[in-house]
Amino acid sequence: MTNFSPREIVSELDRFIIGQKDAKRAVAIALRNRWRRQQLEGSMREEVMPKNILMIGPTGVGKTEISRRLAKLAGAPFIKVEATKFTEVGYVGRDVEQIIRDLVEVAIGLQREKMRENVKARAHVNAEERVLEALVGKTASPATRDSFRKKLRDGEMDDKEIEIEVADTGAPGGFEVPGMPNIGVLNINDLMSKMGGGRTKTRRTTVKESYDFLINDESDKLLDQEEVTQRAIESTQNDGIVFLDEIDKVAGSDSRTGPSREGVQRDLLPLVEGTTVATKYGPVKTDHILFIASGAFHVAKPSDLLPELQGRLPIRVELRALEKDDFRRILTETEASLIKQYIALMNTEGVALDFTDDAIDQLAGIAVDLNATVENIGARRLSTVMERVLDEISYTAPDQGGTSLTIDAEYVKKHVGDLAKNTDLSRFIL
């Protein structure tokens, strides 16, 4: 939980997202309200409900990005779900509760990561012992061990291959008992570990790489799993953020195949209103989870949503379509912008890449044209255009170490200009 003021939150978001002031402002207030609620005592704290948000705007203009960055800033568990997923054939009512179960999994991961930091030093010591054991065996004399320890610390053994045994945390492996959704999800791995031992797998790696696995493995042994779970549940309940995309597609009541759209809204409603969901880690209350619903609302309108759901999404913000100047800024001003990413990537090959201003202008212009003529996919268009422009360089870079390359408007035109003019072709390629 961050104690940033709304203004500070907006300014953090500004580092990654261009424009969309209203949406940034709304999420900043929502986050600050959570902090305010945490300052309250007793029953008042329970009474304050989150002011959920409805984001309205075309695709690819930053709705998800704003929410995801907000969650990251707050260290909050975050999950994105497409509401339309629940209209698919084969869907059964209670599946919406899976959203919360998945959110808890995210929270567990975050919490484990956080708590691993606290035991890292001890885990490192234990990991070193295990590497030594893999190198010299269990029965080696202390003198041999010590001499290998020295070599290990000097990095002399880094490339040597060893076999290590680590816990198999592989696929979650959860399944629901048919007809008994109330008992939540059973997890094979969990059952196995409760029956003694837990599953392990053998990995062959270099000494250097083994540390990553071993430190995680040793940290998990040092962690109090009960505490991880408890904290994760608390953080899901108090800090969790659910991003419900394509909510407009389940507005209106006509049903084609599969469950009706209204049915999906009715199923989602309890989650948003506040209910308790059974998970394999225990019950999770959804009352204080923040829901950010989002959609283009080209056809359906927010007023086509169930009145109860409308009431639970009181904050409405509109995100505007992006224009050429936004694209130019997205390419250059955002932290880790596409341009910065490509420059960094080529740098690893020893190629110094550089973009002129008119190249950026050209890139932004082509993205706008394609969005207008082919399909408007918002800022996502920049990735496809950039990929095409840099295709040849990406392929040949390893042979060009030590050179400098300047991408100017001519270069951009040569590599995508003609393609972009051909609407049929660009439909497939750009």
Ligand SMILES: Nc1ncnc2c1ncn2[C@@H]1O[C@H](COP(=O)(O)OP(=O)(O)OP(=O)(O)O)[C@@H](O)[C@H]1O
């Ligand atoms: N205003 C913006 N500033 C910077 N980057 C942006 C902006 N809008 C979109 N992007 C980039 O475009 C990509 C798609 O954006 P995002 O996932 O937020 O779309 P969206 O509005 O949620 O659309 P959808 O509803 O289709 O998911 C992201 O990689 C994001 O970084």
